[in-house]
Amino acid sequence: MPNANDHSANDKPNTITGAVARKVTPWPDLQEQDDWIIEELPVALSYNGISHVVMMASPILLKEFALGFSFSEGIINSAADIYDCEIQQSESGISINLEISQRCFSALKNRQRQLSGKTGCGICGLESLQMLARQFQPIASPQQFQHRSLQKAIKTLRQKQQLQDLTGAVHAAAWCDPQGNILHIAEDVGRHNALDKLIGILLQQQTDTRLGFITLSSRVSFEMAQKTIAIGAPLLVGASAPTSMALSEADKYGLCVVGFARPGRQVVYSQLGRVVEG
Numbered sequence: 001m002p003n004a005n006d007h008s009a010n011d012k013p014n015t016i017t018g019a020v021a022r023k024v025t026p027w028p029d030l031q032e033q034d035d036w037i038i039e040e041l042p043v044a045l046s047y048n049g050i051s052h053v054v055m056m057a058s059p060i061l062l063k064e065f066a067l068g069f070s071f072s073e074g075i076i077n078s079a080a081d082i083y084d085c086e087i088q089q090s091e092s093g094i095s096i097n098l099e100i101s102q103r104c105f106s107a108l109k110n111r112q113r114q115l116s117g118k119t120g121c122g123i124c125g126l127e128s129l130q131m132l133a134r135q136f137q138p139i140a141s142p143q144q145f146q147h148r149s150l151q152k153a154i155k156t157l158r159q160k161q162q163l164q165d166l167t168g169a170v171h172a173a174a175w176c177d178p179q180g181n182i183l184h185i186a187e188d189v190g191r192h193n194a195l196d197k198l199i200g201i202l203l204q205q206q207t208d209t210r211l212g213f214i215t216l217s218s219r220v221s222f223e224m225a226q227k228t229i230a231i232g233a234p235l236l237v238g239a240s241a242p243t244s245m246a247l248s249e250a251d252k253y254g255l256c257v258v259g260f261a262r263p264g265r266q267v268v269y270s271q272l273g274r275v276v277e278g
Contacts, residue, residue, distance in 0.1 A: 018060040019166050038167040040189045042093035045069065048105045049097065058188045059094055062087055064200030065193060066096045072199050072227040074134060076104050079203045134226065139254035141210035141234035145178055146278035147266065150237055152180030153215045154261050163187040172217040173198040175207065191218040195227050202231060209233045220257050225249045235274055237261045242269055
């Protein structure tokens with residue numbers, strides 16, 4: 001885990017935003033120095049002028065976040081359902097107003113979901129257990145992956161986490177090709193947010209999600225599995241163990257889940273034929 005002795009504020013790369021400098025006093029030398037702290041701000045999402053949710057998030061890749069969240073939560077069916085995205089920052093936080101199709105907006109009003117105050121909370125505020133039971137298309141991908149490709153992605157993920165290197169307080173989600181090369185990565189203080197940002201990137205790039213996989217710096221929870229199923233990706237790799245509900249959802253829709261993915265180790269929990277020797 002990075003600490004104040006690992007870097008100084010002057011080490012911040014020019015390409016990185018989302019962190020702020022702060023004076024700290026590390027023990028045991030007790031010498032005051034500069035360090036970098038991850039930014040966490042309230043981000044309010046509104047649809048067609050109606051407030052929907054306030055999330056705590058890192059203020060980077062905000063358009064991607066709004067797009068990915070809207071898609072993974074079933075508010076829109078494609079990027080084309082968003083007509084406009086306006087981002088405003090104030091002293092109290094960030095507001096994102098999305099103009100979406102009337103069809104999507106009517107369906108959203110019927111859902112009446114209200115969320116507030118969590119850091120990338122996946123299912124907070126749902127009004128009934130029935131709202132958890134979203135329906136998806138089964139995973140339709142012939143792609144298989146070799147164990148060594150997963151290992152390559154796992155080892156590379158940590159190297160590409162620039163905000164994590166800077167602050168030590170960030171999750172990441174990465175999109176990988178079948179050979180384990182990381183093509184896109186998103187970071188956020190919240191693991192759900194990181195995945196939503198990645199999904200937004202994939203939608204923007206019109207990526208064929210049947211032909212690659214997602215690697216997470218976190219565990220594979222129910223919500224992370226659902227979001228992955230929503231975009232049709234065949235494989236989700238997590239650094240920690242999956243939950244029982246995540247595996248139930250994976251079994252239902254044909255998602256391959258790999259947990260405890262670390263250099264030299266990984267465990268396949270579902271769709272065992274998806275990951276092969278090599």
